[in-house]
Amino acid sequence: MTSKIDISERLIKWHSSFGRHDLPWQKNKNPYHVWISEIMLQQTQVNTVIPYFEKFIKQFPNIAALANTDEDQILSYWSGLGYYSRARNIYAAAQSIKNLHNGKFPEDYDDIVNLPGIGRSTAGAILAFSFNKKYAILDANVKRVLLRFFAIEEPVNKTKTIKRLWSISDSILPNQNISTYTQAIMDLGATVCKRSNPKCVDCPLNDGCLARKNNASSRIPVKNKSKDKPVKYSQFYIYEYNKRFFLIKNTKTKIWSQLWLPPTEPIFQEKLNRDDLKILKTGERSCTFSHFKLSYKYTHIHLCKEPNDNSFGLWFDFIDLTEVGLPAPIKKLLTELSN
DNA sequence: TATGCGTGGTA
DNA sequence: TTACCAAGCAT
Known part of the structure; x- marks a missing residue:
């Protein structure tokens, strides 16, 4: 034996x-x-x-x-x-x-x-x-x-x-x-x-x-029962200009730290004339992490004009999205929206 | 010591 | 559809 x-x-x-x-x-x-x-x-x-x-x-x-x-x-x-x-x-x-x-x-x-x-x-x-x-x-x-x-x-x-x-x-x-x-x-x-x-x-x-x-x-293995996951909510504003997306590096130390994300605030809406932006699509999705669920809405906005102050982020060409540190759900969303 | 940290496969 | 879990580590 x-x-x-x-x-x-x-x-x-x-x-x-x-x-x-x-x-x-x-x-x-x-x-x-x-x-x-x-x-x-x-x-x-x-x-x-x-x-x-x-x-x-x-x-x-x-x-x-x-x-x-x-x-x-x-x-x-x-x-x-x-x-x-x-x-x-x-x-x-x-x-x-x-x-x-x-x-x-x-x-x-x-x-x-x-x-x-x-x-x-x-x-x-x-x-x-x-x-x-x-x-x-x-x-x-x-x-x-x-x-x-x-x-x-x-x-x-x-x-x-x-x-x-x-x-x-x-x-x-x-x-x-x-x-x-x-x-x-x-x-x-x-x-x-x-x-x-x-x-x-x-x-x-x-x-x-x-x-x-x-x-x-x-x-076996025996595990303690897991707690139920809280739900968090967020919103992404996906600005497109000249076949590029505007992304900001996430400097917070929590989830997706140091990765690039679309802005979570409507940063360009007030700075441009109504004629210079066009909402192409809105939607809602969710993703589940090991300890919480994130439910997020997204708004895809086309800009006809480049905003003046955009130094806090970068414009990424559609074809460069594979070369950026993006979270999986965001990469998937941006890839879909760029087609 | 318990919790935060991603994503995709599987039952 | 939901819940669980995988070649763990840092705090």
């Missing part, structure tokens, strides 16, 4: 036949590629990340290229991926690597985990994948596998549970093949020990899994 002792051995063996070997960030496991992929993969699924990773690496092939660009450029390549503080932290970390580590990605745990946007799990992944060092990770896949294997029916978002899981994750690490093992346990969580309808028949750990033994897999 699978015991705690041979979990890693079984996973490594399983991975050679059933693991994922062709992901873009597995082609070259240098710390730069691993770092970028691990940041993109935080709270984000593999299939979503793949095209973003490929475009990002093509544009910024190494740390030097990243350190020599600006935050706006990085955000434009992050547009649509969400959790934009990740992109801002990548920029900040690139500066740190350039200034504190002579442009070379650090190999020491403390140095790595001190980089912005890198916590214990991401540091562990980078160390395991790039440097083959014995460090644990604890992502949602690993959590689920361990919670089920040991039939832990404690709420997964409790600090005490997390602490216990880190301890277990540490304790089952192999002394060799740490990179393969780390990939294996994540692959198992993603493809076999899935959130719903786990394929226990295909699991290399099934004979020792306590959740399976107790028929408890469907109720």
